[in-house]
Amino acid sequence: MTSDTVRAAPRPTAGTVPDKAPPRRRRLGDLPIAIVFVLPAAIGFAVFYVWPAIRGAYLSLTKYNVLTPPRFIGLENYRQLFGDHLFWNALKVTAEYVVLNIGTQTVISMVLAVLLHRLTRSMVVRGIVLLPYLVANVVVALVWFWMLDFQLGVVNQVIEWLGFDRVAFFGADLGIATIAMINTWRHMGYTALLIFAGLLMIPPSVYEAAAIDGASEWRTFWRVTLPLLRPVMALVMVLSVIGSFQVFDTVAVTTGGGPINATRVIYFYIYDMAFNRFNFGYAAALSSVLFVLLAGIAYLQLRLSRAGESDLKGA
Amino acid sequence: MKRSLIIAGVATLLLSGCGAGPEGGSGPATIDYWLWDAAQQPQYQACADAFHKANPQYTVKITQYGWDDYWNTLTTAFVSGTAPDVFTSHLSRYPDLASQGQLLPITDLVTRDKVDLSMYQDGLADLWVTKDGQRYGLPKDFDTVAVIYNTDKLKEAGIKPEEMSELTWNPQDGGTYEKVIARLTVDQNGKRGDEPGFDKNHVATYGLGLNTSGAGFGQTEWSMYTMSNGWQYADQNPWPSRFNYADPKFKETVTWLTSLIDKGYVPSMDIISSGVGQIDTYGAGKYAMVTEGSWNTKTYWALKGVKSALAPTPIGPTGKRASLFNGLADNISAGTDNPDAAWAWVKFLASPACQQDIVAKQAVVFPAIKSATAEAEKAFADAGIDVKPFTMHVKDGTTHLAPISDHWADITAIMTETMDSILSFKSDVNALDPANTKINALFG
Structure with a gap:
């Protein structure tokens, strides 16, 4: 994290920043107008997030099939959940997916963003990079599903022409990796643009300084770009990891969780429990556990990456 | 005011369940x-x-x-x-x-x-x-179940259409039914499934297609075999209290079906889960025959590039054919x-x-309606489809009522996992024992 070029910029200490803070009375005067601005979002948040979350937490303590009133059963759903091999399998499969998806997506996006930043400012290129993201998830999944079909797909035909054996892309061994790669393909352009925006915030002066010091492009990336990108990367990681955990549609339109349980990710399991098996109480318990898990992961990520601080302050 | 707005919003969500229709x-x-x-x-x-x-x-x-x-x-x-x-x-x-x-x-x-x-x-x-x-x-x-086959593939294999209506099946060697399936299977070098040197890992056309593992229903996947082997889903139908998925007759049928996958006559679970579906794959000439439900007949006949005909499901060890009747x-x-x-x-x-x-x-x-069945047969015939292989089950009394049971969604979940696993060679047929125990436990 410490680089010679960055250290040249003095780091702010806690006491030095808020010297221009407005007087207290003024801030209270802004309160009514602030509330007006915040209210629409707050109502949406309350109605569509807070209330369902509270009700979901309650339903997780019941046996509920939507059509008859919920029956309170205490912690029974949670007791059942911890002994449910499909729950643990779903967590495992989802974790595999997240690691593969985030791993490849972040690296490829970073490379794309740096290339966009250092090589070209062309809007056309930026547009092309973003293109996969503009196609609906389900369409992307279905197109790839057709292309990767074992017997009919163009990809397997090419593989065969090249002299290799056909590949069961959605089989038990490769299914989850294939789904991860499809979503990496779809999201990498979008993530690259987020990172690209972060790159634009890095002042050119630090690159000039690096150039004067004779740093190579490679070294500049590791010593200047990457450290200064940290807050943006933290945001990108938190958003994409949480988004990645929510994988559902790609699974739903391709493998449907199979074969066996090889691609039964947690969201698909929750959906299956609720809408196919009408076990809404149990599905609510699964969702509650996932909520706690995601909250924990997001908190850890933010703590570890010190996302609220920037190395550029005061520069 | 804001508070009441929130309450109103929440109330709308909650009360939307109580709306009444316009007419009465x-x-x-x-x-x-x-x-x-x-x-x-x-x-x-x-x-x-x-x-x-x-x-x-x-x-x-x-x-x-x-x-x-x-x-x-x-x-x-x-x-x-x-x-x-x-x-x-x-x-x-x-x-x-x-x-x-x-x-x-x-x-x-x-x-x-x-x-x-x-x-x-x-x-x-x-x-x-x-x-x-x-x-x-x-x-x-x-609806009932029959075999749909590609007439050109049958001709290439030197099998006469008449033979298709007299096929027999048993779980030991598969009978003449398996012989036809083997004959119809062709590898990339043009070797047939019953010829020496057949390469089961590079199959160009499978003798028999497969849609899914069939879960606990197997309507078009395995029910015509299991029931012509004398197996029934449960102790009684409708409203069973005990299921029979651990029955030896069921197990030996499933073992036979997996043996077809092993021999390369039927695609593996990995292949079918990496595929868009049985109908399109058949339409592309990758399956010589499939077992299908009558409701899909027209869809098969609408496929361009393949000509199809129907054959009845094979006669099993009971001396009879069998089809689910749904x-x-x-x-x-x-x-x-x-x-x-x-x-x-x-x-x-x-x-x-x-x-x-x-x-x-x-x-x-x-x-x-009984009298309408003949009418429908005639309408199908006018469209160039001889549907007797479907309706003969009704005439011959070889239909079996589809299982109607409580907990069917849970049974499906348990059996999807189990049958997928068996057909993927990840577990053997004895995995049906714990699965059946779990299912019966649903009924107390």
Whole structure:
């Protein structure tokens, strides 16, 4: 994290920043107008997030099939959940997916963003990079599903022409990796643009300084770009990891969780429990556990990456 | 003010379940009717028009949702009070809806209006009576299973069409049925499955396609084998209390099916889960034959580039063929605003006026009314399809009623996992023992 070029910029200490803070009375005067601005979002948040979350937490303590009133059963759903091999399998499969998806997506996006930043400012290129993201998830999944079909797909035909054996892309061994790669393909352009925006915030002066010091492009990336990108990367990681955990549609339109349980990710399991098996109480318990898990992961990520601080302050 | 806004918003969400439909009482009414099969919408629209003509006070509004969305949409509609008055229903779904009080029993109405239940194919009407003796539907159609094969592939293999109607099957060596499947399988070097040097890892055309592992139903995947081997799903049907998935007869049938995958005559689970589906794969000439349900017949005949014909399912160790006998009916929502109109429409759908005069002539499904079956056979023949391999099960009495059971969704979940695993060679057939125990535990 410490680089010679960055250290040249003095780091702010806690006491030095808020010297221009407005007087207290003024801030209270802004309160009514602030509330007006915040209210629409707050109502949406309350109605569509807070209330369902509270009700979901309650339903997780019941046996509920939507059509008859919920029956309170205490912690029974949670007791059942911890002994449910499909729950643990779903967590495992989802974790595999997240690691593969985030791993490849972040690296490829970073490379794309740096290339966009250092090589070209062309809007056309930026547009092309973003293109996969503009196609609906389900369409992307279905197109790839057709292309990767074992017997009919163009990809397997090419593989065969090249002299290799056909590949069961959605089989038990490769299914989850294939789904991860499809979503990496779809999201990498979008993530690259987020990172690209972060790159634009890095002042050119630090690159000039690096150039004067004779740093190579490679070294500049590791010593200047990457450290200064940290807050943006933290945001990108938190958003994409949480988004990645929510994988559902790609699974739903391709493998449907199979074969066996090889691609039964947690969201698909929750959906299956609720809408196919009408076990809404149990599905609510699964969702509650996932909520706690995601909250924990997001908190850890933010703590570890010190996302609220920037190395550029005061520069 | 803001507080009340939030409360109002929340209240709207909560109370949206209590909305009432626009019409009520007798007099003119619009009947909301849902179905899932787009291929069947034209024929039921024709029925709706005929119904409106006979009963000008009633208008039927048909809405179609694909099967994948149908039951979710319906459930949500029940919760929010916007359920259709009448909807096409499935045997695997109606028991749950009935037990939760969402369906209107029509037992008394059937008695009152003296509906002649004997006009339907035997057994079909009984499928819609629950354990407590209440009737919820009148049969509208039936389906059976047959073999669909690619006539060109059969010719290339030197097999005569006549041979296809006399095939026998057994779980030990697969009988003449397996011989045909082997003969029809061709590897990339042109070697057939019954020839020396056949490369099972590089198959160009599989002798027999496979759709899924069949879960606990196996309607078009394995039910025609297991039942011609003398196996039954459960101790009784409808409303079983014990299932038979651990039965040796079931196990040996499944073992035989996996042996076909092992020999390269049938695609593996990895291959079929990496594929868009049996129909398209057959259409591309990758399967020489498939086992299919009668409702898909027209879809196969619409495939470009392949010519197809039908053959009956093979004769098993019992000396008989076997096919599941499944059928649909229309259910009435308990919350309908106009039970009279709904019942009039249901009765019309189940009458010769709709089934024989309209549905049969469209040659998409087989209507449930006996006299309409011959009509449908004729309509199929006019379209160039000889459907006797489907209807012979009814004539010969080789049909078996589809299992109707509580907990069917849970049984499906357990059996999907187990059958997927067995057909993937990740576990052997003895995995059926714990699965069956788990299923029986659902029934206490």
